[in-house]
Amino acid sequence: MFWSLVVSVGVCVLLLGAEGRSRGGRTVTFHRAQQDDSQDQASARPRRDISSSSGTPRPSHGPPFTSCRTPLTPAEHRVLDYNTHETGFNGDDGSYVILTWVGDGTGVVLVLSTFSAPIDSFLEGGSSRLYRSTDYGKSFHDISHRINNTFIKEEFGVSVGPGSSVILTADIPVVDNPGGIIFTSTDAGATFKFIQLPFHLVQPITYHFLNPDYLVALSIDGGLWLSLDFGAKWTKVHDGVHSFSWGAGINLFFSYSRVDTIEADERGDLELKRTKDLGKTFTIIHEDIYSFGYIGAFLFFSVMEDPRSPRVMYFSSDQGDSFSRALLPSASTEQFYSILDGDVDMLFMHVDNPGDTFFGTMYTSDDRGILFSKSLERHLFDGQRKSDFTNITSLRGVYLTNKLDEDGRIRSVISFNRGGTWRQLNKPENVECGEHVLKCNLHIHGEHSRNNRIVPMLALSEPTAIGLVIAHGTVGDSLSSSQHPDVFVSSDGGYNWRGTLRGPHHYSILDSGGLIVAVEAQREGQVKTIKFSTDEGQCWKSYNFTEQPFFFAGLASEPGTKAMNVSVWGFRPEEDGQPMWVAVTIDFQSLITRECNDRDYEEWLAHATDGGNSERNGCILGVKETYRRLKKQSVCRNGRGFVVSKNQSPCLCTREDYLCDYGYYRHVNTSECVRQSSSANKTLELCLNGEEDELLTAGYRKVPSDRCEGGFGPQLAVQTVIRPCGVKTSPGPPARSSSPVTHFDTPREKLVLILVCAGAGVVVLVAVVSAVLAVRRVVYRNRTPVYRFSNLQIQDDDNRVTADLESATSSNGTACQPDSDDDLIQ
Numbered sequence: 001m002f003w004s005l006v007v008s009v010g011v012c013v014l015l016l017g018a019e020g021r022s023r024g025g026r027t028v029t030f031h032r033a034q035q036d037d038s039q040d041q042a043s044a045r046p047r048r049d050i051s052s053s054s055g056t057p058r059p060s061h062g063p064p065f066t067s068c069r070t071p072l073t074p075a076e077h078r079v080l081d082y083n084t085h086e087t088g089f090n091g092d093d094g095s096y097v098i099l100t101w102v103g104d105g106t107g108v109v110l111v112l113s114t115f116s117a118p119i120d121s122f123l124e125g126g127s128s129r130l131y132r133s134t135d136y137g138k139s140f141h142d143i144s145h146r147i148n149n150t151f152i153k154e155e156f157g158v159s160v161g162p163g164s165s166v167i168l169t170a171d172i173p174v175v176d177n178p179g180g181i182i183f184t185s186t187d188a189g190a191t192f193k194f195i196q197l198p199f200h201l202v203q204p205i206t207y208h209f210l211n212p213d214y215l216v217a218l219s220i221d222g223g224l225w226l227s228l229d230f231g232a233k234w235t236k237v238h239d240g241v242h243s244f245s246w247g248a249g250i251n252l253f254f255s256y257s258r259v260d261t262i263e264a265d266e267r268g269d270l271e272l273k274r275t276k277d278l279g280k281t282f283t284i285i286h287e288d289i290y291s292f293g294y295i296g297a298f299l300f301f302s303v304m305e306d307p308r309s310p311r312v313m314y315f316s317s318d319q320g321d322s323f324s325r326a327l328l329p330s331a332s333t334e335q336f337y338s339i340l341d342g343d344v345d346m347l348f349m350h351v352d353n354p355g356d357t358f359f360g361t362m363y364t365s366d367d368r369g370i371l372f373s374k375s376l377e378r379h380l381f382d383g384q385r386k387s388d389f390t391n392i393t394s395l396r397g398v399y400l401t402n403k404l405d406e407d408g409r410i411r412s413v414i415s416f417n418r419g420g421t422w423r424q425l426n427k428p429e430n431v432e433c434g435e436h437v438l439k440c441n442l443h444i445h446g447e448h449s450r451n452n453r454i455v456p457m458l459a460l461s462e463p464t465a466i467g468l469v470i471a472h473g474t475v476g477d478s479l480s481s482s483q484h485p486d487v488f489v490s491s492d493g494g495y496n497w498r499g500t501l502r503g504p505h506h507y508s509i510l511d512s513g514g515l516i517v518a519v520e521a522q523r524e525g526q527v528k529t530i531k532f533s534t535d536e537g538q539c540w541k542s543y544n545f546t547e548q549p550f551f552f553a554g555l556a557s558e559p560g561t562k563a564m565n566v567s568v569w570g571f572r573p574e575e576d577g578q579p580m581w582v583a584v585t586i587d588f589q590s591l592i593t594r595e596c597n598d599r600d601y602e603e604w605l606a607h608a609t610d611g612g613n614s615e616r617n618g619c620i621l622g623v624k625e626t627y628r629r630l631k632k633q634s635v636c637r638n639g640r641g642f643v644v645s646k647n648q649s650p651c652l653c654t655r656e657d658y659l660c661d662y663g664y665y666r667h668v669n670t671s672e673c674v675r676q677s678s679s680a681n682k683t684l685e686l687c688l689n690g691e692e693d694e695l696l697t698a699g700y701r702k703v704p705s706d707r708c709e710g711g712f713g714p715q716l717a718v719q720t721v722i723r724p725c726g727v728k729t730s731p732g733p734p735a736r737s738s739s740p741v742t743h744f745d746t747p748r749e750k751l752v753l754i755l756v757c758a759g760a761g762v763v764v765l766v767a768v769v770s771a772v773l774a775v776r777r778v779v780y781r782n783r784t785p786v787y788r789f790s791n792l793q794i795q796d797d798d799n800r801v802t803a804d805l806e807s808a809t810s811s812n813g814t815a816c817q818p819d820s821d822d823d824l825i826q
Contacts, residue, residue: 062483063475065430065499068539076591080543083590085138088572089113089581092129097569097581100158101558102166102188105640109133110166110189111140113581114154128152130168132189136558137567137585146192147183161207164188165230167215174200174220184231186212195231199223205231208246214278216244216252224254226279237279242270245294251276251319253285253299255292268304268311274320285320296342298369299323313337315347315369324370328363338381340389341399346704348399348419350379350387358382359404362389364419364659367704373659375419380404380448388412388446394461394468394513395493395606397621397705402446402479409478412443414494416607417620420659420703428488428497431475442488442497443479445472455485455504456521462561464644465513466629467493467606468536472504487518489537491632495609500537506555511564512638514596514630515588517555519568525551530568530586535632543586548572550582562640564589592637600634603627619651622708652711657703664699673699 072080094113102108111131128151131140150170159167166189170181179197182205199219208214215227217234224241225234244254255270272285272292285301290311292301299316316323328337328351335352342348346365349372353360362379363372380402381387392398399415413422425442427433433440445455449472459471472485487501507518518531518540528549531540550572557566565587571579604627607620618624628645630638660666660673667674700714 062480062486063431063433065428065486065502067430067498067500067537070539070541072541072543076541077543079591080545080586080588083587084545084584085587086546086582086584087137087140089129089131089140089583092581094129094581096154097553098154098157099556099567099569100160100166102160103164104560105562106164106188107134107136108164108188109137109140110158111583112152112158112168114152130189136563136565136587137556137583138565138587140583143189146189148194150181150183156201156204159204159207161212162210163212165207165212166192167205167231168192169201169204182231186230198234199225199236206244206246208250214250216246218244222256224256224279228278235279237275238273238282243291245292247274247294247299247319248297249276249319250278252278253292253294253320255289255301272301272320276319283320285316286314286323293339295339296347297344298342298347300326300339300347300369302337310335311337313349315365317368324368326365326370326372328372336385338385338387340387341391346418348375348389350381350389352381362401362419365704366701371661371701373661373701374665375415376401376403376413376422378403378405380410382448382451386447386451388444388448390444390446390459392459392461392469392494393463394465396625397607398493400444400446400459400471400494402444402448405478410443410448411441411478412473416493416495417656418703418705420656425494426496428475428499431499433476437476439477440475441477442473442475444488445474445479445485449479449485454481456506457504460507460509462509462513464561464642465509466627466644467491467604468509468513469494470500470507470509470516470537473497475499487537489516491536493606495607498537500533501531501540505531506552508555508557508566509561510557510566510588511592512561512630512642512644514636514638515564515592517557517566517586517588519552519555522552525570527552527568527570530566532588534592534635538632545584545586546582551579562642564592564637589637592635594636596630596634596636596638600631600636601628602631604629616651616654619654619708621703622651622653622657622706623648624651650707650709653708654712657706657708657712658700658714659703661699661701675699 092113095115096113098112098114100110100112102110109132111133112128113131114128128144128147128149129142130144130147130152132143133140147168150168151172153169153171156169159169161167164185164187166185168183170183172181177200180200182195182197183192184195185192197217199217199221202218202220206216208216213228213230215231217225217227218241219225222240222242223236224238224244226237227234238254238256240256240258242255242257244252247253252275253272255272257270268288268290270289270291271287272289274283274285275281276283285299286303288303288305290302290304292299294300297317299320301314302311303314304311313326313328314323315326326349328349335354337352338350340348340350340362345367347369349363349365351360351363359378359380361374362376364375365372379387379389388400388402390400392400397416397418399419400412402410402412404410412425414425415422424439425444427440428442431440431442444459446458449455450458455472457472459469461469467490469490471488471490473488474480474483474485476483484502485504486499487503487505487507488497489500490497501518501520504521505518506521507516509516513536514534516533516537518533519527520529520531526549528546529542529544531542533540545568550570553569553571555566556569557563565585567583567585569581569583572582573579605618606625606627608618610617618626626647630636655671658673664673664675666672702708
């Protein structure tokens with residue numbers, strides 16, 4: 001049985017006691033599942049999904065594999081017992097727990113326990129509780145009095161900014177209150193300051209990514225407010241604002257409507273503005289936009305230039321000073337774009353396929369966000385507009401995603417060169433499929449599976465844990481719902497895999513990859529055991545961290561993988577039937593006491609696949625990278641001071657360092673870039689001095705961020721055809737002069753006038769032609785023209801795509817602000 005696009009939630013029963021969700025890198029929210037009304041312990045367990053007993057066969061286990069299991073020694077058990085700390089939050093009846101780390105290496109953890117709505121607290125006599133730990137979660141103190149026991153908005157959570165700044169937003173009625181209330185702290189929650197706002201917030205306050213004193217807020221009436229002193233004083237800088245985003249420096253972008261704010265975005269009547277001086281002056285970037293976002297170094301927005309035309313995308317790489325229309329298929333009102341990922345070098349874009357196909361085409365951009373090349377067809381985007389696209393951050397250039405093939409099956413593909421080429425994942429080395437399986441590959445569960453509760457976690461990688469990837473998957477011809485998902489590990493960035501844990505688990509990377517911890521996702525949700533590995537998942541040890549199992553809510557560890565302690569969160573029913581939140585923190589630093597030395601590390605050539613010493617071995621994106629990383633057999637601590645060390649050396653350029661340019665495709669047999677027949681008459685138009693030049697390429701362009709030198713280098717073929725640009729200046733009023741008007745009436749005077757004008761015209765013509773040629777030489781020599789694309793519609797529209805900008809974040813840490821337009825930002 002293969003997994004088609006529509007999967008019943010009950011196919012794989014993974015009922016967890018609670019559901020955790022991330023609020024960015026520093027905050028995790030745990031939600032206690034609803035309980036039955038009866039008071040006994042059995043009925044207090046989360047309800048089983050009714051579809052699990054409706055005749056749907058239970059998933060079977062996939063192909064068998066074995067992984068090493070090593071028992072704890074008595075001494076190790078004693079050490080862990082002594083360094084395991086359990087906290088019960090007695091009397092706390094909150095349905096949500098929001099856990100946030102404050103600062104880097106401070107050990108401060110804030111825990112907010114609250115309801116999803118204040119009405120619950122009034123009916124049940126509860127309130128928000130705020131707890132603080134200064135020892136990485138080993139012990140907590142109730143500090144609710146520091147915020148006057150105020151009810152805090154669950155949906156706003158705990159906002160943590162640069163340094164040790166914290167903001168909490170009170171949940172108070174809008175009626176009869178002139179503005180909202182916030183509590184601010186500059187010392188990681190040791191003290192809080194009460195601030196009365198002159199407005200009511202519609203979304204959480206946004207920090208500047210470097211300066212915590214600079215805050216931006218949006219009020220319920222569309223007012224954009226700025227504070228330059230960490231919330232002490234606020235100034236309204238604009239009205240009618242829909243969304244905003246920080247850019248580079250102190251650039252602030254926002255969309256607004258002058259009239260009819262509610263429906264302006266649906267009509268595409270918004271204007272995009274920028275302020276470079278914190279609200280003193282404003283510049284209009286573009287009119288008639290639907291929505292916008294900022295990611296990496298790119299500002300992007302969608303525009304309907306004509307009510308009868310599809311929406312198109314514009315990009316700017318210079319903070320909106322100039323922008324260009326992206327060379328992409330345009331999207332109708334039923335389609336949408338999605339920025340999958342981006343940085344200063346390039347963007348991954350998904351464009352919707354017309355109709356409810358749940359797939360589209362992925363494109364990659366050049367370093368200006370203008371020219372896009374087809375990267376992957378039939379890229380999966382499910383009915384909830386979620387993509388399985390994942391950036392493997394533990395190795396440069398690696399991306400993982402799923403595609404929906406023509407036979408209706410979902411298969412995983414991976415790219416090691418930033419979308420230049422894609423291929424299926426190798427079969428895990430310790431798994432055999434059997435003779436009945438024609439194609440045996442590993443397929444990874446992604447966002448689509450998590451939304452359907454097939455798996456509890458997505459693929460996990462960290463920049464400090466070089467090459468390490470942990471993911472849920474199945475082995476076979478395609479991604480299967482008839483198999484229990486198992487946990488697989490790669491130590492080389494996704495080239496080779498190994499089955500490591502049977503069944504779904506929650507997992508976390510600690511000590512820069514030197515330690516992995518995992519908790520099995522039990523069907524009934526009760527847990528008491530944690531597994532850990534010091535050799536990247538080759539061998540595991542198990543430790544029972546409590547004598548009283550509880551319903552699991554989630555794993556929590558300090559962001560950045562530097563820590564060596566992890567907290568297991570959940571809740572335990574009490575005798576009165578009221579569940580109690582429980583946190584168990586295990587400190588592995590006392591178990592792994594030896595600091596790593598030089599003998600514990602090895603030199604590792606990334607992307608090395610042929611096992612030989614060839615000149616090209618390990619060359620990806622134009623460079624070879626050799627890392628210094630921990631040996632698997634070394635049991636020691638990397639420590640908080642660990643820094644990734646690598647050496648880079650450039651490679652000679654080859655065909656693999658180039659993508660096919662717009663209007664070209666990679667030939668199946670020769671791998672050469674061949675001109676698309678349907679694009680034979682299409683040109684890239686360069687508007688220069690009122691004329692258009694036809695710029696024809698050899699069909700290749702370098703992969704963004706590729707740093708190869710020498711070797712293969714296709715030459716640019718230029719053919720110039722001059723024709724009118726179609727840009728006309730607006731006619732102005734007739735010039736008026738106060739000087740006397742001179743008339744030329746006699747034939748002699750007229751002849752002299754004609755000769756003089758003709759001579760002047762020749763001089764001017766020669767000067768203009770010389771200037772045009774000089775400018776054109778400079779333009780072609782620098783190869784940095786500003787393109788104007790008049791034909792954006794691509795005729796061979798088998799490559800249509802879908803997109804979802806929900807997870808796009810900029811390099812400065814700010815998220816693309818949500819907009820009501822479905823074409824761009826969810």
